[in-house]
Amino acid sequence: MTDNKTSGNRLGVKGWFAGGRWGMERYIYAIHRLTGLGLLLFLTIHIFESSMRIYGAPVWERTMAFLDHPLFAAGEFLIIIGFAFHAINGLRLVFLELGFGVGKAIEPVYPYRTSVQVQRPLAIAVMILSALLIAAGGIDLFFIRP
Amino acid sequence: MKRQDVQERIISVYIHRFDPTSDKKPRAVLYELAVEQGMTVLDGLHRIKETQDPTLAFRFSCRMGVCGSCAMLINGKPMLACNTQILDVTDKALTVAPLPNFRVVRDLVPDLAPLFKKHVQVNPYIVRTDGHEMESPSGEFIQTPEELIKYLQFTYCIKCGACVAACPTAATDENYLGPMALAQAYRYIVDSRDDGFHSRKSVVGADKAVFNCHYAGECSAVCPKGVDPARAIQFMKRELVRDYLLMRRHTAPLKARALNDKSKEKKTPLPVPPYTVDR
Known part of the structure; x- marks a missing residue:
């Protein structure tokens, strides 16, 4: 059957956001992946920026002056958002992946109560804790540090 | 009306x-x-x-x-x-x-053929070393209700493919084993009659398998039979981690009990249900 002429119907990255029941866990999943990629990008830029040290003090000073732009402060805030969410949701995933917080196997009786509902408080806690960390990071970055 | x-x-x-x-x-x-x-x-x-x-x-x-x-x-x-x-x-x-x-x-x-091919990869049947018991069992494999409930939920799968259609990992990775096959692997691994954990480990613990799931939960949300593949996949990860850390307790698969074997019944008589009316 697979050798016949057929239409590919794979959703691709769009499938991170659509195609199911649109539960909050799907969006947490997508944001976790995007923040992971964002942090990886930051790490690459950070290593490049730090490597400017090897060219001596004048180059380093110029690099620091270049990075002392409000645009990079906004970028730093994005890193705080990404880090806060990715770290806390990562802990949630480790917890779930060790079989905790998903409930026990039960006989499915309609209306079905799945592990998604069982772990929902954890997902909500991730959102609240992330928001608190992001707020704290934002206050530090924009109000305390300057 | x-x-x-x-x-x-x-x-x-x-x-x-x-x-x-x-x-x-x-x-x-x-x-x-x-x-x-x-x-x-x-x-x-x-x-x-x-x-x-x-x-x-x-x-x-x-x-x-x-x-x-x-x-x-x-x-x-x-x-x-x-x-x-x-x-x-x-x-x-x-x-x-x-x-x-x-x-x-x-x-x-x-075209559901890829779904069924992945299903076959996880050996979706009872695997035992005593082949003769599988072909011609000498008796019944009697399980307790606690042993049954561990896998019962995952037996309701009808292989409709709704879970794979909803899975964001499957959306970007054609080779991902998918929630259906992984849940079915766990269904057999947790069955007390089965002894196939190690034969399935190389498939479910490999790349493009359980550790590619990051709990979007969509498979469980869309399952029309309440199978909850996301739960099975998390339990499977736990089994694999335990095995990696040498903490997984290996229990011998359940032995068939001959129909005329009365020895167990003497030791564990059936519980008498409580009276529902005053005597």
């Missing part, structure tokens, strides 16, 4: 059509359908095929949510067409498309 409940209403049905001989990609075709209370999406498709377009192709068999043939994307959500009443979904416009993340053979017919 109120009179208004039995009245027909006309709704617009957009069906994604694909003819492999003429189309390069699927196209949405509009049909007008008179819908009455209780009409399922599958009934609606039959009505359209009978009265408007006999070329419409869709897969179905049992019409009662058992065979898993008629899973499709109904208003953006994977559901069984036979189990979904149109008026529960919409009273205006209905969009029916083939299950995503599978190739489309024609119209609403997805």
Whole structure:
């Protein structure tokens, strides 16, 4: 059957956001992946920026002056958002992946109560804790540090 | 039943059509359908095929949510067409498309062959070293209710593919084993009669398998039978981690008990149910 002429119907990255029941866990999943990629990008830029040290003090000073732009402060805030969410949701995933917080196997009786509902408080806690960390990071970055 | 409940209403049905001989990609075709209370999406498709377009192709068999043939994307959500009443979904416009993340053979017919190939990879049957017991068992494999409940939920899978259609990991990775196959692997691993953990470990613990799941939970949310593949996958990860840390307790698979073996019954008599009336 697979050798016949057929239409590919794979959703691709769009499938991170659509195609199911649109539960909050799907969006947490997508944001976790995007923040992971964002942090990886930051790490690459950070290593490049730090490597400017090897060219001596004048180059380093110029690099620091270049990075002392409000645009990079906004970028730093994005890193705080990404880090806060990715770290806390990562802990949630480790917890779930060790079989905790998903409930026990039960006989499915309609209306079905799945592990998604069982772990929902954890997902909500991730959102609240992330928001608190992001707020704290934002206050530090924009109000305390300057 | 109120009179208004039995009245027909006309709704617009957009069906994604694909003819492999003429189309390069699927196209949405509009049909007008008179819908009455209780009409399922599958009934609606039959009505359209009978009265408007006999070329419409869709897969179905049992019409009662058992065979898993008629899973499709109904208003953006994977559901069984036979189990979904149109008026529960919409009273205006209905969009029916083939299950995503599978190739489309024609119209609403997805190619489920990759799903079944992945299912076969996890050895979806009881694996034991004593082959003769499997071929000609010397007695019954008697399980306790606690042993049964560990895997019962995962036996209800009808292989409809709705979980794979909803899975965001499967959306970007064609080679991902998928929630159906992984849940079925766990269903057998946790069965007290089975001794196949190590033979399945190389498949479910490999790349593109359980550790590619990051708990979007969509597979469990869309499962029409309440199988909860996401739960099975997390439990499977726990088993693999325990095994890696040498913390997994290996228990010998359940032995068959001869039908004339009375020894166990003497040791553990059946509990007497409590009296329900005053004596």
